[in-house]
Amino acid sequence: MSINKETLIMILTRMWIIRNFELKVMEVHSAGEFSGAAHPYIGEEAVAVGACAALRDTDYIAGNHRSHGHPLAKGGSVKKAMAELYGRVDGYCKGKGGSMHLADFSIGILGESGIVASSVPVATGAALSAKVQGKDFVSMVFFGDGASNQGACHESMNMASVWNLPVIFLCENNQFAVTTSYEETVAVDHISDRASAYNMPGVLVDGQDAIAMYEATVAAVERARSGQGPTLIEGLTYRYEEHSLGLGRVRRGEYRTTDQIDQWRKRDPINIHEEYLINNNIASREECDSIASDSEKLVDEAVDFARNSPFPEPDELFEDMWANPIPRP
Amino acid sequence: MSINKETLIMILTRMWIIRNFELKVMEVHSAGEFSGAAHPYIGEEAVAVGACAALRDTDYIAGNHRSHGHPLAKGGSVKKAMAELYGRVDGYCKGKGGSMHLADFSIGILGESGIVASSVPVATGAALSAKVQGKDFVSMVFFGDGASNQGACHESMNMASVWNLPVIFLCENNQFAVTTSYEETVAVDHISDRASAYNMPGVLVDGQDAIAMYEATVAAVERARSGQGPTLIEGLTYRYEEHSLGLGRVRRGEYRTTDQIDQWRKRDPINIHEEYLINNNIASREECDSIASDSEKLVDEAVDFARNSPFPEPDELFEDMWANPIPRP
Amino acid sequence: MTQALFGEAINQATIEEMKRDERVFIMGEDIRRAVYGSTANLLAEFGEKRVLDTPLSENGFFGAAIGASLVGSRPIVETLTSFMWVAMDQLISQAAKMRYMFGGQATLPVVYRALMMYGGGAAAHHSDRSYPMFMNMPGIKIVVPSNPADMKGLLKTAVRDDDPVIVFEDGTLAGMRGEIPDGEYITPFGEANIIREGTDCTIVAIAGAVNHAISAAENLHKEGISVEVLDPRTLVPLDKETILNSVEKTGRLVVVDPAHKVCSAASEIASIVAQEGFWSLQAPIQKVASEQVHIPFTPSLEKLVYPDVTKISNAVKNTLED
Amino acid sequence: MTQALFGEAINQATIEEMKRDERVFIMGEDIRRAVYGSTANLLAEFGEKRVLDTPLSENGFFGAAIGASLVGSRPIVETLTSFMWVAMDQLISQAAKMRYMFGGQATLPVVYRALMMYGGGAAAHHSDRSYPMFMNMPGIKIVVPSNPADMKGLLKTAVRDDDPVIVFEDGTLAGMRGEIPDGEYITPFGEANIIREGTDCTIVAIAGAVNHAISAAENLHKEGISVEVLDPRTLVPLDKETILNSVEKTGRLVVVDPAHKVCSAASEIASIVAQEGFWSLQAPIQKVASEQVHIPFTPSLEKLVYPDVTKISNAVKNTLED
Numbered sequence A, B: 001m002s003i004n005k006e007t008l009i010m011i012l013t014r015m016w017i018i019r020n021f022e023l024k025v026m027e028v029h030s031a032g033e034f035s036g037a038a039h040p041y042i043g044e045e046a047v048a049v050g051a052c053a054a055l056r057d058t059d060y061i062a063g064n065h066r067s068h069g070h071p072l073a074k075g076g077s078v079k080k081a082m083a084e085l086y087g088r089v090d091g092y093c094k095g096k097g098g099s100m101h102l103a104d105f106s107i108g109i110l111g112e113s114g115i116v117a118s119s120v121p122v123a124t125g126a127a128l129s130a131k132v133q134g135k136d137f138v139s140m141v142f143f144g145d146g147a148s149n150q151g152a153c154h155e156s157m158n159m160a161s162v163w164n165l166p167v168i169f170l171c172e173n174n175q176f177a178v179t180t181s182y183e184e185t186v187a188v189d190h191i192s193d194r195a196s197a198y199n200m201p202g203v204l205v206d207g208q209d210a211i212a213m214y215e216a217t218v219a220a221v222e223r224a225r226s227g228q229g230p231t232l233i234e235g236l237t238y239r240y241e242e243h244s245l246g247l248g249r250v251r252r253g254e255y256r257t258t259d260q261i262d263q264w265r266k267r268d269p270i271n272i273h274e275e276y277l278i279n280n281n282i283a284s285r286e287e288c289d290s291i292a293s294d295s296e297k298l299v300d301e302a303v304d305f306a307r308n309s310p311f312p313e314p315d316e317l318f319e320d321m322w323a324n325p326i327p328r329p
Numbered sequence C, D: 001m002t003q004a005l006f007g008e009a010i011n012q013a014t015i016e017e018m019k020r021d022e023r024v025f026i027m028g029e030d031i032r033r034a035v036y037g038s039t040a041n042l043l044a045e046f047g048e049k050r051v052l053d054t055p056l057s058e059n060g061f062f063g064a065a066i067g068a069s070l071v072g073s074r075p076i077v078e079t080l081t082s083f084m085w086v087a088m089d090q091l092i093s094q095a096a097k098m099r100y101m102f103g104g105q106a107t108l109p110v111v112y113r114a115l116m117m118y119g120g121g122a123a124a125h126h127s128d129r130s131y132p133m134f135m136n137m138p139g140i141k142i143v144v145p146s147n148p149a150d151m152k153g154l155l156k157t158a159v160r161d162d163d164p165v166i167v168f169e170d171g172t173l174a175g176m177r178g179e180i181p182d183g184e185y186i187t188p189f190g191e192a193n194i195i196r197e198g199t200d201c202t203i204v205a206i207a208g209a210v211n212h213a214i215s216a217a218e219n220l221h222k223e224g225i226s227v228e229v230l231d232p233r234t235l236v237p238l239d240k241e242t243i244l245n246s247v248e249k250t251g252r253l254v255v256v257d258p259a260h261k262v263c264s265a266a267s268e269i270a271s272i273v274a275q276e277g278f279w280s281l282q283a284p285i286q287k288v289a290s291e292q293v294h295i296p297f298t299p300s301l302e303k304l305v306y307p308d309v310t311k312i313s314n315a316v317k318n319t320l321e322d
């Protein structure tokens, strides 16, 4: 499969944006600049970025609680994302959603969902609409290894298969659900093995390798767009940080070893991609570094933007409940 | 596998009881003797009877809306079952349950459930309790091909597998959910194929052959009782009658052909079993016929019993809500 | 004016809206063969693409309808109330919450048609009347038609509305025939129907209970008691002005609700009047709703559960004696 | 008497009950490592067999708890309210209905501990206060503790009760420390707590709102207004006698409920008093409950949603002015 330079650079750019976004979020969250939970995507960047690089702006994605990586990977606004985390009016959802509910319908980001696996049927439905309307967009949904045990995944995959829907089920297997290893809760070795129960291809991909993620997704998108139906992709990856900011009780050592974390950090998705670019003379070390520092600047600007954006005024409380508003009860 | 004469005769007896029970139910229901839905099990007798013959009284079963066959197969009282359909105080549930909610906790019948797949987690939980308490009973749950697409099945099978629970998932694939063929809604060829998604054995059995059902279930029970975990058994079968009494609108020709029905009637489970008994000199034609006519008598007596049992008195309305009653709101 | 059964009204509205707007499609279990009646002829008229039989996966396809509604379709989903429990997450976490939590970006023109099959020996699992629960959770409009004309007019409004709507179809009305005005017939949301004017007592009745309230009012009329009967028609939005005005006139209120009595729509309406219409009240508010037990199969007990003409008449008399 | 946090009270009750009765076991997500705090030390004390981490399959394991309870176990399930939607079928179709529909054969000693995590920027998906919905459906006992002592005493009662119970744990009380009597401490169901006696107005407050009601009462006391504060402690069963007696004395009622206001517990209590305590009332009943919107993430809006001391005080003053 050929992958052009522009895409390769975009992949690096977006991975760096996510990485720096998350690092900054950890910093400002622990400084108390905003409250609520936030689930760092650090270590998993290649999964969403590689996958989203295979999509058009008119394709749809939906995601979950580990929610910053997906919209940023799809090209979402860093400023609006950060302002949303800060609960400000210039955020994606005018401050009403916060970290777990980022969305940008204008570029196909149908939103992150705090309830595990809950957006899987929704994304499947977007694909259903493509089929019913005879449109050629595809839909992709991100969910975790833990989420794969929800009934919603089973129902959606089966439905997508029997209806031959243009949807890609993208399982981010970071190997843990909070503190519970997927080996303890998923009865098969690989979540992608479950594809056979739905008569669809199941692809296990190195989730630290953005290009591998991209290529697997391109194949799935082609299948979907040409009416051949859904694909299940499992990106095997690892989260470097704790499950979420704000769950302080959970100490790392109790459920995974420092050694394991260190091993995975050695397979850092950004390093891997940069090495590829440099080794193949697609970009120099300096170019990579300047992409990294540009992204840092972008994130800093986003923080400024967020800090300077006002909180919603009280009369905003009742806005956005209804498309056709009704009297307040 | 050896199967003793007593069991073989019991299998015939219980199949005849179910057959005649259902024929009688069709008769008295259409005569307006009681109301509500009732879902005939005719044609599928070998599935429940063969499977339940592999269980002890102290093992548990749970079932679904097609609900008369399971308790009768487990040895439930014909009288109490019929009285329940008539809504009488001497019914299994004192008339409160009706056709879809037969239960006899005294012999391990944890109850039929009108909501499709809803008793699958419950039966899985009975098996969990066996494990937690260190008891050696097993649990079996009946569900249909349609039900297999419910999330509850996915979650229960996965959970049973990772916890290694003594539970048997018994899918009665009668090939239709109301008017919808399973080929249109189940993405795989055989529901038993899904077992691989849960790392458990999946066994496709001729559901018209009671002995085959018995043998498959004996194997599954042995597995379960010896701590090796769950099994998914698919009994491929066919319902002769319409989905339920009381859904008059659904005409047969519209979703399955008379020809198909006739073909399946030729593989009648009772015929098949009687032929086996006669050909192997286990029972004579006359013995088989007298089992049939005894069962008819049993069912007639049950109808008499039901007709003569009173309806619950008004003050029964508020009984049975709570184990530790509370004031009425 | 033509006569139509309740189910025929559903069928007419569906066909008209599917003809009017090709973004509308319908999905559900066995709807091609119209197992519950009201989807008759849709398959022949609109084909398999717009008339979808689903797998038995309510959480999956309820959610799929939501997703489809987000990207240009206007789905109608047919179901029974009792099958909504398995799909509750999609209804609550997605349909109800999505628009608000995304700051108004999501528009969800999706309609759930939920048949309430109580009253005929369907027993505990098939007799739910669950609209009060959905009233508690903001975000879904709740429609409770009490006759064929409203059924048609409200369903058409529901399909055109850009918000999620659940239409609770009262199965006890299956045999009800009623006049349906010819031509385009639309019933707006949030406008209670003053079915009968009166001066002594107001009855607010919901869905299938409306007919019982009318009968009670007719009986009481013969005894010289003048009852006003209101049908809110939609519970979200609720036309509380009409209710409060009526109670201001009559001074007395009986609320009749086929749902379980605790935290019911009746409780809500009573609490509104006890707060905002208190000074109009000349007697205790009477709540007539289903007893707080599950629906027993046996007819000897089932009939005791629901509001009926006698219970309603007694409640009116109680409030007049007080 | 010892001091304990709300979560410590949960932990104490759990340990005591698991020691007392070996049929009790606990299951939930990440409870071995006590992610939500209140299952600390259970694994060490009782081992993996009685402290089960589950797959992320709430409908599955909520149902498994039901099945286990039918055959001799007494499971406790830990969860959050917001994760109950995916498990609604097992809660409603099985836990709530099973005993009645099987004519009393089923006994279900199962306890769901559902954390309500509202008030701290958890946003729409994680802030549910859903007990009113479960009140509408008969069959489950509903517990709403407002302080550590009640939390402990009510949870112990729940574990010993032979019916399904949901204990709604108000997360806004996580930081609350309170006295817990030494020794075996049990709080019965269905007995409201008269927290403070008064003569001018009755406040009935639920769960986390109780503390706000107490503060409001203290403030109002300084202004010469004497408020009686009641905490029902359990909503099913509901101690309506104590409420009616109090209103008989004070003539005025304010009901405070952190749940959404429509079809809330507050609506139910108001409707009971409007019917059975009407002649005691000297002023409109005031309902102070959460606004009928989803929980916005941003603190500038979230704080406007819930009942607070000011809203409660104003409601009391309103009812006194009327």
Ligand SMILES: Cc1ncc(C[n+]2csc(CCOP(=O)(O)OP(=O)(O)O)c2C)c(N)n1
Pocket (backbone or CB within 6 Å): A065, A066, A114, A115, A116, A143, A144, A145, A146, A147, A148, A172, A174, A175, A176, A177, A178, A243, D029, D056, D058, D083, D086
């Ligand atoms: C239905 C539901 N159950 C539980 C939770 C609490 N919860 C949030 S994230 C999470 C773990 C999810 O694991 P996984 O799907 O693997 O995603 P990851 O966090 O590893 O990215 C849990 C248990 C939830 N949000 N929704």
Ligand SMILES: Cc1ncc(C[n+]2csc(CCOP(=O)(O)OP(=O)(O)O)c2C)c(N)n1
Pocket (backbone or CB within 6 Å): B065, B066, B114, B115, B116, B143, B144, B145, B146, B147, B148, B172, B174, B175, B176, B177, B178, B243, C029, C056, C058, C083, C086
């Ligand atoms: C959750 C749920 N959805 C829909 C129904 C309505 N319904 C009852 S039985 C049935 C078909 C079930 O098919 P299957 O599981 O194959 O069992 P069968 O009737 O063929 O024995 C349907 C759709 C229901 N009872 N519960």
Ligand SMILES: [Mg+2]
Pocket (backbone or CB within 6 Å): A144, A145, A146, A172, A173, A174, A175, A176, A177, A178
């Ligand atoms: Mg994970």
Ligand SMILES: [Mg+2]
Pocket (backbone or CB within 6 Å): B144, B145, B146, B172, B173, B174, B175, B176, B177, B178
């Ligand atoms: Mg079937």
